[in-house]
Amino acid sequence: MKFSFVTLFPELISGYFQASILARAKSKNLIEIELINPRDFSKDKHKKVDAPMVGGGAGMLIKPEPLFDAITQIKKKSPDAHTIFLTPVAKPFRQNDAKRLSKKSHIILVAGRYEGFDERVPELLADEVFSVGDFILTGGELPALAVCDAISRLIPGVLGNSQSLKEESFEEYLLEAPSFTKPDIFEKKEVISDYLKGNHAKISALKKLMALYKTRYFRPELFNSIQKIDSETAISKILK
Secondary structure, three states, X not given: OXXXXXXXXXXXXXXXXXXXXXXXXXXXXXOEEEEEOHHHHOOOOOOOOEEEOOOOOOOEEEOHHHHHHHHHHHHHHOOOOEEEEEEEEEEEOOHHHHHHHOOOOEEEEEEOOOOOEOOHHHHHHOOEEEEOOOOOOOOOHHHHHHHHHHHHOXXXXXXXXXXXXXXXXXXXXXXXXXXXXXXOEEOOEEOOHXXXXXXXXXXXXXXXXXXXXXXXXXXXXXXXXXXXXXXXXXXXXXXX
């Protein structure tokens, strides 16, 4: 899988791939990282890429020409590359999106700055537009990295234990159940006793039940979506 980051600050991206799991994935050629700076495509002698908004408004926008040219250059070399713009004014990025996108061979992640992009660029070039949450950041680099990370870890070979993917949050529309390690008692807090008894069928059933309760408490809208998917059988199936 190749990831091309289009960003005005490539140094914010590069450091993330110098340690831990994604560094190993990169060294094994499971993922490839490319950094493209729209400033390199600016016709301005000072490499300026921002301009005031037409019609007024606070802040500046990334101009369409350098951004368009940067993405177009990537697409000329890789016509099938899937282009994603990161912006707060978009649909939420979900685990199912990460699963679907992990089957792609090349993804372009476009990180905004200032007040965002000229709207014509995503209209012309975006395959998808995503938000990572209902909050505003100083730039799109963190969301781009989040999307890349979520997709990369689903690529075969990136994680040491692929079995762990099956037990994570959102795999059954639920948050993951509580987990514990040694010691059995810490600061007078005990590990759930049934976890210690070795009955794996009972532990599995208990984890499903606790995942359900955790989802209902922390993410009621997610819990309600389970009921909407199949109000008759979804919850009973989880509790089997």
